[in-house]
Amino acid sequence: MTPAIRPVAREDLAAVRAALVASWHATYDRFHGAAKVAEITDRWHALDALARQVDRPGSVFLLAEGEGGAVLGSSLGQVDDAGEACLRRLYVAPGTEGRGIGKRLLEETLARLAERDVWLEVEPRNVDAIRFYEREGFVLDRPAKGCGGRDDLEAVVMRRPERPVPRLVTDADAQDMLGLLTLAFAEYPGCYVDPHGDYPELVRPRSLLSAAGTTMWVVEDRNGRVRAFCGIKGPDADGVAELTKLYVRGDQRRRGLAAGLVSLVEETARARGAHRLQLFTDTRFTKAHRLYERLGFTRFGEERPLHDVSGSVEYGYAKKLR
Structure with missing residues (x-):
């Protein structure tokens, strides 16, 4: 029975x-x-x-x-x-x-x-x-x-860990994305969001990111608000793709969202024929560094200054795709 x-x-x-x-x-x-x-x-x-x-x-x-x-x-x-x-x-x-x-x-x-x-x-x-x-x-x-x-x-x-169900970004997501970015930057002294100067593409993310060759996904919470987003650019002629703009809302962390989005980007990069995935992250974002290192990325190259409103300097991280 x-x-x-x-x-x-x-x-x-x-x-x-x-x-x-x-x-x-x-x-x-x-x-x-x-x-x-x-x-x-x-x-x-x-x-x-x-x-x-x-x-x-x-x-x-x-x-x-x-x-x-x-x-x-x-x-x-x-x-x-x-x-x-x-x-x-x-x-x-x-x-x-x-x-x-x-x-x-x-x-x-x-x-x-x-x-x-x-x-x-x-x-x-x-x-x-x-x-x-x-x-x-x-x-x-x-x-x-x-x-x-x-x-x-x-x-x-x-x-x-939550199995996120990402969807492609729309221009209607702009307000949620900029709000999420503002909250994320506020965790680090001296980090500011200037949407028109530093992030003009997020004002109309679907239209402007697509025009720049970037595919972006968002993950919603149960109320339809954006709780995480991430994108991929490329690969270029050398087979290098770039993971870009990975952010997770503070109250949604430690749920597997970031790792799930990175996995999606890796799968997409492989499907597009990339052999290497790289990213750049602010030197102050130490939590992000630990995440990338845990997921198999290693630092490369020299620090990269952005000359933006926050005085950002970035590390490069990369991972070989098999």
């Missing part, structure tokens, strides 16, 4: 709790000891705590139901204060591993939370769980400050 995935009802809570307690002991006794695990699960998975999760607006509390109504696993997802989806909990009953129950619970939970960025916390020694989430597209992000509000529990944050 294929397990059914359905919302948890109040009459399910005792069975859900029993499955959670068994899963926690099977998973965490070796890390924390049975007594501490019992103390934690008695608090976190008490019937009244689970009942509040059933009743909480916006919560997605699901169970996997097997033959005879047996609870084979459960999951809890919620939207956090930042508007991101958080997978608070996902466990399968001991002895049911390897049957695809965890994957089905994960997929159904996230589908009900709609298209949102997703993060979770996991015990760093729980290698099996980390490998499971990695297979489902999550990557290790950073250490957490405790787990579930407890300083005595270690955890790492995993995040599933």
Whole structure:
């Protein structure tokens, strides 16, 4: 019998709790000891705590139901204060591993939370769980400050990088793009945006960038506002393409948007026959330097002054395309 995935009802809570307690002991006794695990699960998975999760607006509390109504696993997802989806909990009953129950619970939970960025916390020694989430597209992000509000529990944050859906820029995107650029420059002392002097092409981006041989993509947020953009120019006669104007809005960073756009530019450059991709970035944009280096770019050449209103000086970065 294929397990059914359905919302948890109040009459399910005792069975859900029993499955959670068994899963926690099977998973965490070796890390924390049975007594501490019992103390934690008695608090976190008490019937009244689970009942509040059933009743909480916006919560997605699901169970996997097997033959005879047996609870084979459960999951809890919620939207956090930042508007991101958080997978608070996902466990399968001991002895049911390897049957695809965890994957089905994960997929159904996230589908009900709609298209949102997703993060979770996991015990760093729980290698099996980390490998499971990695297979489902999550990557290790950073250490957490405790787990579930407890300083005595270690955890790492995993995040599933967003798969951006870029579209070609239009002239109607000009205001959003210039606003995003202004916010990005404001993070660095002495950086200013002069749209008519330094960035006249962004006043009518589709028309003027296309005329200059640049293809530009934007990624929108759920409200239709531009949250990231990036372009490609070339390649030239020597087979060198240029990645240009990669910017991500501050509240949309650490979601895989920049890496996704760079990947799109690389694919486009290869399709156009380029063998090398280069870019230029302000010497003050240290966060951008770390991103490019992580993505395989290396610095080349001498610093390049722009003689603009911000007194910008740029580094060159390049990557060989295979």
